[in-house]
Amino acid sequence: MPGARGSIDRRRLGIELRQLREAKGLTLEDLKAHTGWSTSKGSRQERGLVPINPADLRTLMQFYDVKEQAIIDALFALASGSRGRDWWHRYDDVVSRQFSTYLGFEAVASVVQTYEGMVVPGLLQTPEYARALVDAVGDAQNEEEAGRRVEARTYRQQILQGDDAPRLHAILDEGIMHREVGGRDVMRGQLVHLLDATRRANVIVQVIPYEAGAHRAMEGGFIILRFAEDEDSDVVSVDLRTRSLYIDDRAEVEEYREAWESVLATAASPLQSQQLIERAAEEMKR
Numbered sequence: 619m620p621g622a623r624g625s626i627d628r629r630r631l632g633i634e635l636r637q638l639r640e641a642k643g644l645t646l647e648d649l650k651a652h653t654g655w656s657t658s659k660g661s662r663q664e665r666g667l668v669p670i671n672p673a674d675l676r677t678l679m680q681f682y683d684v685k686e687q688a689i690i691d692a693l694f695a696l697a698s699g700s701r702g703r704d705w706w707h708r709y710d711d712v713v714s715r716q717f718s719t720y721l722g723f724e725a726v727a728s729v730v731q732t733y734e735g736m737v738v739p740g741l742l743q744t745p746e747y748a749r750a751l752v753d754a755v756g757d758a759q760n761e762e763e764a765g766r767r768v769e770a771r772t773y774r775q776q777i778l779q780g781d782d783a784p785r786l787h788a789i790l791d792e793g794i795m796h797r798e799v800g801g802r803d804v805m806r807g808q809l810v811h812l813l814d815a816t817r818r819a820n821v822i823v824q825v826i827p828y829e830a831g832a833h834r835a836m837e838g839g840f841i842i843l844r845f846a847e848d849e850d851s852d853v854v855s856v857d858l859r860t861r862s863l864y865i866d867d868r869a870e871v872e873e874y875r876e877a878w879e880s881v882l883a884t885a886a887s888p889l890q891s892q893q894l895i896e897r898a899a900e901e902m903k904r
Contacts, residue, residue, distance in 0.1 A: 624669070624699065624700055624701065624702035624703060624704045625666070625704050625721070625722035625723075625725040625726055626699075626725060626726050627696045627697075627698075627699030627700040627702070628666040628667070628668070628669060628670075628700040628722065629666035629722070629723075629726040629845075629850075630666075630696055630726075631666070631670060631693065631696040631697055631700050632663060632664045632665055632666035632667075633664075633666075633847055633850060634693060634696070635663060635664050635670075635678060635693075636664040638678075638682040638684065639664075639682060641682075642682055642683070644681075644682075646660045646661060649681070652681050653677055653681070665866065666700075666722065666723075666726075667719060667722070669697070669700040669701040670697045670700060671697075671701075672694065672697065675693060675694060675697050679693070704718075704721070704722065704725065705773065706718055706721050706770065706774070709766060709769075709770040711763070711766065712758075712763060712766045712767045712770055713770055714861060714862065716861045716862040716863070716864070717861075717862040719862075719864055720841075720855045720862050720864050721774065723843050723853045723855070723864065724774075724777060724784075724843060725777065726845065727784045727843040727844060727845055727853075728784050728785070728844055728845055728846040729784055729785045729787070729842075729843070729844035730784050730785070730786045730787070730841060730842075730843060730844075731787045731841065731842040731843075731844070731878055732786070732787070732788050732789070732839070732840070732841045732842075733788075733789045733790075733835050733839055733840055733841075733877070733878065733881050734788070734789075734790050734791070734794065734839040735790075735791040735793070735794070735835070735836065735838065735839055736791075736793075736794065736797075736839065737751060737794060737799070737839075738790065738794060738808060738812065739788050739790075739839075739841075740771050740774065740775075741774065741775055741777070741778060741786060741788075742775075742786075742788060742811070742812060742815050742821075742823070743771060743775075743808070743811075744804075744807055744808050744811045745768055745772050746800055746804045746807060746808070747799055747800055747804055747805070747807070747808040747811075748767075748768045748771045748772065749764065749765075749768045749800070750799045750800030750801075750804055751799060752764050752767050752768060754799070778818070778820065778821065783820050784820070785820045785821075785822075786820060786821045786822070787821075787822045787824075788821075788822070788823045788824070789823075789824045789825075789826060789878075789881050789882065789885050790823065790824070790825050790826070791825075791826050792825050792826060792827050792828050792894060792898075793828070795809060795825070795894070795895060795898035796898060796901075798902075802902045802903075803902075805902050806899050806902035806903065809895055809898055809899035809902065810899055812895050813892060813895050813896060813899065816888065816891075816892055816895075822888055823888070823891055823892075823895070824882070824885035824886060824887070824888055824891045825885060825886050825890075825891040825894045825895065826881060826884050826885045826886070827886055827894065830884045830885075833880055833881055833884045834876070834877045834880035834881065835877045835878075835880065835881045838856065839856075839857065840854055840855065840856050840874055840877070841854065841855040841856075842854050842871075842874055842875065842878055843855065851866055851868060851871065852866075852871050852875070853865065853866045853871070854866075854870070854871050854874045
């Protein structure tokens with residue numbers, strides 16, 4: 619994705635550092651004892667949440683006894699790239715720090731699995747629908763801020779384009795398609811946009827029909843991010859009213875995987891879902 623180089627390099631550098639540490643049989647507590655850093659600092663470096671400065675990287679290379687110059691050069695190149703500013707930093711005034719963390723994960727994900735019960739997922743929203751949501755929430759201070767929120771959300775959608783685009787699998791409650799966000803014209807445009815998205819090779823949209831009844835994920839939406847590296851664990855994101863929460867604890871992530879499998883089993887097939895979306899779009903004409 620354009621402007622996401624910093625996050626990609628941070629993620630890759632973190633994976634390399636964790637592998638070097640584990641190859642030596644060392645723990646984060648060992649790293650703390652050697653460097654005086656907190657275990658939180660080491661963990662955040664390895665999870666790609668923060669850039670690593672040259673002095674810290676030299677400390678790590680010495681502790682892990684890395685002597686091969688080609689490896690050292692490659693790691694320093696990643697560290698240099700990791701300090702680059704990602705695209706969303708130009709929207710720091712409207713994108714929270716917690717959501718920036720999520721965007722860093724999203725930028726390097728290979729699969730995005732999202733369940734929503736109330737609104738169309740941000741990656742699939744039209745600008746008009748997004749603006750109606752911003753206006754409904756009412757926390758934008760003025761017209762300029764509202765416009766920048768929509769602009770950031772629209773720019774984010776570029777992640778679905780290009781050769782390295784992730785596969786997006788979205789499961790939506792049927793009620794989303796009948797809630798007239800922004801009025802009938804805006805909602806019909808959003809539904810047509812959803813249909814267009816289902817025709818893309820890397821996008822699957824499924825709908826949980828009304829008649830499916832209760833299911834395991836009714837308490838709220840969530841996103842599971844999966845990564846190309848087998849050793850890299852999944853990350854879950856949950857949007858709250860005041861912040862975005864990301865979860866990488868394996869036990870908690872497994873709970874969300876099970877919830878995902880539950881809603882997947884409940885949802886209509888992709889073809890049946892297209893038909894439900896088409897029907898809802900036709901209703902918006904009346």
